[in-house]
Amino acid sequence: MxxxxxxxxxxxxxxxxxxxxxxxxxxxxxxxxxxxxxxxxxxxxxxxxxxxxxxxxxxxELAEAQEMASRLVSTPIHIAARAGAEGKLFGSVTTADVVRAVAEQANIMLERKALSSEGIKELGSHMVTAKPHPEVEFPITVEVIATQ
Incomplete structure (x- = not known):
């Protein structure tokens, strides 16, 4: 039929x-x-x-995703988190934290499920892969810095 x-x-x-x-x-x-x-x-x-x-x-949607990728690839996202003396975080930086930081710093709305990351557990620079559209995939640089 x-x-x-x-x-x-x-x-x-x-x-x-x-x-x-x-x-x-x-x-x-x-x-x-x-x-x-x-x-x-x-x-x-x-x-x-x-x-x-x-x-x-x-x-x-493809054009929007490509424009989003061009803006985010060149811009590092900074996230402040509490950490111990050895650089280990108390907890972790999750995809929800990355989405919130991207919205605040780059004024771009991403969905949490568009990001692939297990959670960041150390200070420093990390790469998180974003896939907002099936044909668009790009890395986001996340800089985790220590707070008091």
């Missing part, structure tokens, strides 16, 4: 795609859950409009 996806479904397609699936999968899951509707001539035109709007939105 051909269906038009109303939203992205992992392993199947993105919003507006016309895909062929098993009849039972469409009748028992996709259509009742509101994730798809049966394909027809009118539905094909609607799917084309959905794809165009998705492509425009994706292009805008």
């Amino acid at each position: 051909n269906v038009v996806l109303r939203e992205s479904v992992d392993g199947l397609g993105k919003k507006g795609d016309v895909v062929e699936v098993a009849d039972g999968y469409a009748r028992n899951f996709l259509i009742p859950a509101g994730k798809a509707f049966k394909s027809s001539a009118g539905a094909e035109r609607q799917a084309e409009r959905m794809r165009r709007s998705r492509e425009l939105r994706d292009a805008k």
